[in-house]
Amino acid sequence: MTTIGINAVSRWFGNVVAVNDITMSIGPGVTGLLGPNGAGKSTLINMMAGFLAPSGGSVTLDGTVIWRNEQAYREIGIVPERESMYDFLTAREFVVANAELHGLADPGAAAQRALATVEMEYAQDRQIETYSKGMRQRAKMASALVHDPSVLLLDEPFNGMDPRQRLHLMDLLRAMGADGRTVLFSSHILEEVEQLAHHIEVVVAGRHAASGDFRKIRRLMTDRPHRYLVRSSDDRALASALIAHGSTAGIELDKTERALRIQAIDFAGFTAYLPQIARDHGIRLYAVSPSDESLESVFSYLVTA
Amino acid sequence: MSTTSTLPDAPPAKPAAPRGGRPALYHPTVARLTWRALLGRRRALMLFGLPVLMLVICAAVRGLAGADDSTANDILQGFALSSMLPLLGVIAGTGAIGPEIDDGAIVYLLAKPIRRSTIICTKLLVSIGITIAFSAIPTLLAGYLLNANGQNIAVAYAIATAVASVTYSAIFLLLGVITRHAVIVGLVYALVWETVIGNLVPGAQTLSVQQWALAVGAKAAHGDLVSSAVSLPTGIVLLVAVTVLATWYATRRLRTLKPVGDE
Numbered sequence: 001m002t003t004i005g006i007n008a009v010s011r012w013f014g015n016v017v018a019v020n021d022i023t024m025s026i027g028p029g030v031t032g033l034l035g036p037n038g039a040g041k042s043t044l045i046n047m048m049a050g051f052l053a054p055s056g057g058s059v060t061l062d063g064t065v066i067w068r069n070e071q072a073y074r075e076i077g078i079v080p081e082r083e084s085m086y087d088f089l090t091a092r093e094f095v096v097a098n099a100e101l102h103g104l105a106d107p108g109a110a111a112q113r114a115l116a117t118v119e120m121e122y123a124q125d126r127q128i129e130t131y132s133k134g135m136r137q138r139a140k141m142a143s144a145l146v147h148d149p150s151v152l153l154l155d156e157p158f159n160g161m162d163p164r165q166r167l168h169l170m171d172l173l174r175a176m177g178a179d180g181r182t183v184l185f186s187s188h189i190l191e192e193v194e195q196l197a198h199h200i201e202v203v204v205a206g207r208h209a210a211s212g213d214f215r216k217i218r219r220l221m222t223d224r225p226h227r228y229l230v231r232s233s234d235d236r237a238l239a240s241a242l243i244a245h246g247s248t249a250g251i252e253l254d255k256t257e258r259a260l261r262i263q264a265i266d267f268a269g270f271t272a273y274l275p276q277i278a279r280d281h282g283i284r285l286y287a288v289s290p291s292d293e294s295l296e297s298v299f300s301y302l303v304t305a
Numbered sequence: 306m307s308t309t310s311t312l313p314d315a316p317p318a319k320p321a322a323p324r325g326g327r328p329a330l331y332h333p334t335v336a337r338l339t340w341r342a343l344l345g346r347r348r349a350l351m352l353f354g355l356p357v358l359m360l361v362i363c364a365a366v367r368g369l370a371g372a373d374d375s376t377a378n379d380i381l382q383g384f385a386l387s388s389m390l391p392l393l394g395v396i397a398g399t400g401a402i403g404p405e406i407d408d409g410a411i412v413y414l415l416a417k418p419i420r421r422s423t424i425i426c427t428k429l430l431v432s433i434g435i436t437i438a439f440s441a442i443p444t445l446l447a448g449y450l451l452n453a454n455g456q457n458i459a460v461a462y463a464i465a466t467a468v469a470s471v472t473y474s475a476i477f478l479l480l481g482v483i484t485r486h487a488v489i490v491g492l493v494y495a496l497v498w499e500t501v502i503g504n505l506v507p508g509a510q511t512l513s514v515q516q517w518a519l520a521v522g523a524k525a526a527h528g529d530l531v532s533s534a535v536s537l538p539t540g541i542v543l544l545v546a547v548t549v550l551a552t553w554y555a556t557r558r559l560r561t562l563k564p565v566g567d568e
Contacts, residue, residue: 049416052563068560070418078416084408086338088345100334101417143413 002062002075002150002182003027004048009057011043018043020206021057026184030177032197033186034217040206041186042081045155048184049078061151074102077144081155083136087129091120091139094128095146102147114142118172134165141172152176154185158192170196194218225249226270230260231287232278241277259287330426332419339401339431348396352435355389356443363447374458377451378530381462385444386515390466391473391495393440398477399487401432406562407485415562425556429478436470456528465515465522465531472514472544475551482555482562510534517544 004026011019019040026048035041046052047059050066050073059066066072086094095114099107115124118138123131128139137157144152154173158166173196177183187193193200194214202210202217210217232238239251239260247269252261264270278285343349363380370376405411414424444466448459476494480487502509510516511534519533520540533540 046563051412051415053561070420073416073418076416078412080409080412082409082412084410085413086342086410088341089338097334097338098413098417101332101414101419103418 001028001180004151004182004184005058005060005063006044006048007058007060009044009047009054009059011040011047011052011055017206019047019054019203022203022206022208023057024201024208024211026182026199026201028177028180028182029198030173030183030185030196031199031201032193032214033184033201033203034190034193035186035188035203035209037188039188039203041188041203042155044203045153045184045186049076049153074147075149076151076153077147077149079137079140079144079152079154079157081159083133085128085136085139085143088127090125090127091115091131091135091142092124094139095124095142098143099146104147110146110148111142114146117145118142119168133160134162134168137161137165137169141169149181151182152184154183156187157185158187158189166192190217190221226264227291228262228264228270229254229257229287229289229291230262230274230285231258232260233284233286234281235260237281238278238283241281241283242274245273245277247273261291329420329423331430332423332427335414335419335424335427336431338414339428340435342404343397343400343431343435348400351396352393352439355393356439359384359389359443359447360450363450367450367452372452372455374452374455374528374530377448377455377458380451381444381448381458382519382531385440385447385462386466386469386519387500388496390436390440390444390469390515391499392492393436394470394473394477395488395491395495397432397435397439398474399481399491401428401474401478401481403481403485403487406482411562415559421559422556425478425482425552425559429474429552432474432478433471436474437467440470441467456530457526458531461522461524461526461531463522464525465518468521468544469514469518472517472548472551475548475555476514479551479555479558482558507534511539514544514547516540 006022006024006026009019009022010017022044033041033044043052047054048066050059050069053067061072061075064072066076086097089097092111092115095111096107099110099114104110112121115121118141120135120138120142123135128136131139144154152173157169157173161169173183173185177198185196194217198213200210200212200214200217201208210220230238235253235258239253242248242260242262243251247264247266248262249265250263254261262270274288275285277283344352362384366376366380402411405414415421441463445459445463448454448462452458454460477487477491480491480494484490498509499513499515502513513534516534517540519531520535520537521544523531523533524537535543
């Protein structure tokens with residue numbers, strides 16, 4: 001049972017603030033670190049991995065500071081985002097080398113166990129440079145697991161994997177979490193995180209935007225006011241009909257765009273009622289487009305919520 | 306992999322008792338990874354090619370001009386010590402760590418309970434070993450080829466080359482840690498400073514690794530053909546100081562190296 005503590009941590013590079021005063025605690029089980037690209041997820045993981053000093057605050061492993069503490073790696077396994085390993089080695093040689101670097105008593109047996117866990121025995125004697133992306137990912141996993149760490153950190157582990165490899169890795173991580181290990185992975189894809197993580201931490205623009213189980217995060221994301229841009233045969237008539245209905249919080253007549261800007265409250269309700277109302281009033285709809293459906297806007301909504 | 310399986314009946318793979326006492330300077334696994342990376346890639350061709358080229362040239366000179374001490378001295382200094390050695394030093398020294406930092410594989414060394422100083426010292430030792438193997442030994446052979454070690458010139462240059470290998474390795478290893486352009490910077494330093502300026506500009510000679518090493522090598526030569534711009538004590542002090550400082554600083558920089566891609 002190992003807990004990573006992130007206490008008032010900030011990190012800046014020159015003038016750029018990558019991580020801004022984040023406090024969170026990551027315990028056993030699978031935690032997803034969710035956020036758009038460039039949100040500071042990698043910076044955060046690098047600090048947890050002891051590769052980067054926090055500019056302020058502290059990152060700890062069961063209360064012990066991780067930065068400049070090589071002994072912390074006895075408890076931490078890291079699966080980096082970058083592809084390169086020692087590509088001239090076979091997976092077996094690579095994982096054995098990792099076991100030796102950890103100072104394990106029986107590196108060969110430990111490597112064999114780790115390779116079995118990720119089901120890579122069939123290709124273990126081939127050079128890593130011949131591997132596909134998914135096989136590389138598994139070889140990286142085996143190297144991270146070889147010393148039986150209580151913490152596993154994975155930076156964007158699903159990037160570029162095909163669906164089958166993705167499911168396989170998800171099963172593996174679930175098993176690790178069920179085992180009582182502290183598993184943290186980062187992703188910019190909500191569905192991915194939702195499928196796997198019991199607990200989600202959302203980071204946007206370097207700030208801690210939300211924290212909780214996926215239902216709570218999902219609700220936060222779908223319950224926010226949705227904005228639409230609507231063009232119709234009679235914008236004013238449509239506006240008056242909509243404002244009389246409970247699913248709309250505000251309507252603006254945009255004269256330059258010749259369209260309505262509508263702020264809906266109830267996402268499901270609005271999309272069902274809009275065509276009904278239009279038909280009842282004999283109004284034709286020319287265009288209905290959500291104006292803020294990008295992931296970034298969903299995330300930035302969370303920041304201000 | 307089924308959802309229910311966990312690590313297959315894993316006995317705790319906890320590490321053997323940590324070795325007590327002083328931190329190790331050498332880790333066999335780090336060394337193995339380093340030399341396999343060095344000798345396994347295209348750069349290995351350069352490592353083999355340069356000494357072979359030198360031996361061919363020496364054999365040709367001997368065949369055409371016969372044995373001559375002064376010619377031997379010129380070739381061993383001009384080619385072996387001041388051209389071939391710095392080039393090999395660049396290849397072995399920067400190659401011992403640079404590519405790993407570039408492609409991010411260094412993370413697998415850094416994420417281990419191993420001291421940064423152990424990683425640097427091990428890589429330094431490997432680089433020194435390879436540089437000596439590919440420069441000092443061929444230099445000795447070349448000396449025998451040229452004038453059958455007359456005036457002990459072959460031994461003198463082999464010693465100078467071996468001594469310089471140590472300091473060059475430390476310098477180029479440091480370059481490999483601090484810059485992504487280590488090979489370019491290293492080549493410019495090796496060719497412009499050590500080869501041209503170190504040979505031609507008298508003042509700069511006192512700040513040239515090959516002159517310091519020559520001071521050591523000259524002690525072994527019998528005649529006065531082999532000479533250095535610096536005295537023996539100065540040479541030794543500077544060789545040691547530069548080696549130690551470069552290694553210390555490389556360790557320091559490795560400690561704050563951010564090994565994973567940029568966000």
